[in-house]
Amino acid sequence: MKIFKRNIEANLITALKDTPVILLNGARQSGKTFLLKEMVRKNLISEYITLDNIEPFTVASREPEDFLNSFKGSVILDEIQRIPEIFVSIKANVDKKRTPGKFILSGSADIFQLPKLTDSLAGRIEVHTLYPLSQMEINNKKGSFVDHIFSKNTQWNSLPKVSRKKIFSSIFRGGFPSVQNKPLYRLYDWFGSYVNTIIQRDIRDISKIEKHSDLPGILELLASRTMQLYNNAAISSSLKLPQTTMTRYIKLLRMVYLVDFLRPYARNVTKRISKAPKLYFTDTGVISFLLNLSSSFDNPFRGQIFENFVIMEIIKQISWSKVKPKVYFYRDLNGNEVDLILELRGGDLIAIEIKASTSVKPKDFDSLKLLKSQVGNRFLKGFVIYMGDNIYPYDKNIFSLPVNALWEQPFN
Structure with a gap:
């Protein structure tokens, strides 16, 4: 091993x-x-x-x-x-x-x-x-993308071309150490056993819930809605569960680190913002198992899972970074959205959009420019992370960035 x-x-x-x-x-x-x-x-x-x-x-x-x-x-x-x-x-x-x-x-x-x-x-x-392995750890890289982008003079070296097949395979496999050397066809059995252990043992250890039959259906529905606004009433209604019961299940799933919430950003921008959090999974391999996906990722959840993958890669790196930004997303009531905001203690921030596409268009930068206009000098940099190969400067301190920049740079 x-x-x-x-x-x-x-x-x-x-x-x-x-x-x-x-x-x-x-x-x-x-x-x-x-x-x-x-x-x-x-x-x-x-x-x-x-x-x-x-x-x-x-x-x-x-x-x-x-x-x-x-x-x-x-x-x-x-x-x-x-x-x-x-x-x-x-x-x-x-x-x-x-x-x-x-x-x-x-x-x-x-x-x-x-x-x-x-x-x-x-x-x-x-x-x-300690989260499941990051791509930096899997590829034996040191340093932190997070520290790098918050440095005053962020420089980018040339990157190898993005292997979309490799990225999709990494998303499908997830980051648990035990699955890194397993053939793809063995992953279904491993994740099945893993999820069953979480349900039958870990949740039992921390709660008095004897009936676990609701949890597989809950997890499957949550996986299909990863990176979407979490609406407890709607989820409860879909599953025909009382809202209080669903609230308790979510708390337990967060306690065992299967899922978590990304909170909305609201510092001095506007009161007309979404107040609902987004739910995400701490491992994309678990999502792939719950939704019975293939490693080709030719499925309607591709954008959501890619976003989950990128956000978790950044959260993992924050766990050992020197700077410790808080993580948020931004969404106003007009539907303008920034997928990830990294905010330092003093309020300075970096904003990130995530696109599961091989090219970027001018409109992909619109939300970054809108946020920049609202927060002023606190906006340090903005990035559109995507599946393409090139780093493009779009505006002052706003760039497109290949996804493998998260781990391929020789960070100090």
């Missing part, structure tokens, strides 16, 4: 030096356990314990204080979401002695969405998310 270097490792090493509790969360099979065991192998962390094993699970459940005190050095506690009650004991332990890098927690659920955990480790914990 090929070993992939995870770019977020440097961030974790930095956190070990000054933070008592580090949480590495993310979807099941995204590579958390392998990465953390590698850090133990490199002597960066002393010990690895998984609460999937019955003995540590039993001891930690019954005597959490004694369990935590038994570790003299730094320790990884994997599958931490299985014992949410232990966080109170971790807080007490850390408050007695704030040893940097003492507890490294990992889990396949967003623990801060669990009851009573929101404030227990505030100020004591640094949180990192």
Whole structure:
């Protein structure tokens, strides 16, 4: 099995030096356990314990204080979401002695969405998310496209021609490490088992839902509407479910990192904007499985899934970038839309349009120009990312950009 270097490792090493509790969360099979065991192998962390094993699970459940005190050095506690009650004991332990890098927690659920955990480790914990592999990691590239575009003098080297067949194959396969070396015909079985495990185990672990029969249909419908405005009432009606039930299901699916929301941008532009979020999946391989698509991507969902792919590639890179922009989309009530906005803390932003086409037209830049006129000097740059091969300057600080620029540049 090929070993992939995870770019977020440097961030974790930095956190070990000054933070008592580090949480590495993310979807099941995204590579958390392998990465953390590698850090133990490199002597960066002393010990690895998984609460999937019955003995540590039993001891930690019954005597959490004694369990935590038994570790003299730094320790990884994997599958931490299985014992949410232990966080109170971790807080007490850390408050007695704030040893940097003492507890490294990992889990396949967003623990801060669990009851009573929101404030227990505030100020004591640094949180990192490990997503499925980015194209940069798959292609063994370093640096960050995000840092690159926010630099003052962004330069672009010549790029290899875009292989649309390779891009479609990457979208179809997704980013989970376990599927990177599997033949395409084996992916259906792998993703079937993966989704079933999420439904039957992970969601069961964090909820009291006994009936899971609604979830396959919910996931299929959500996959068909990825990157569209999320309307809970309409989704509930389509599935013949109460809105409160659908709201709960969405919360659970977000907690296990299958889906998430992209929020609308609204800073000082206009009040006449859409307030609904967009739903997206954290892995395009899961979408392809749920919609029973082929790797040729000759299907009506092509534009949506390509947009999901590009946005996730950028979100993955933000997880290890030096700049940490917040991500939004923009849509006004007249239908003008910008697919992705990256906003720095002071309000400066970069806007990105995403087109699943091999060429760009002048009208593809209209929404970028509209947003630029509204936000003024806070607009740093704008890009139309597409399936073609050329970088074209369209206007001042507005360019077309081939999709492989996200990972083919020799970023520092």
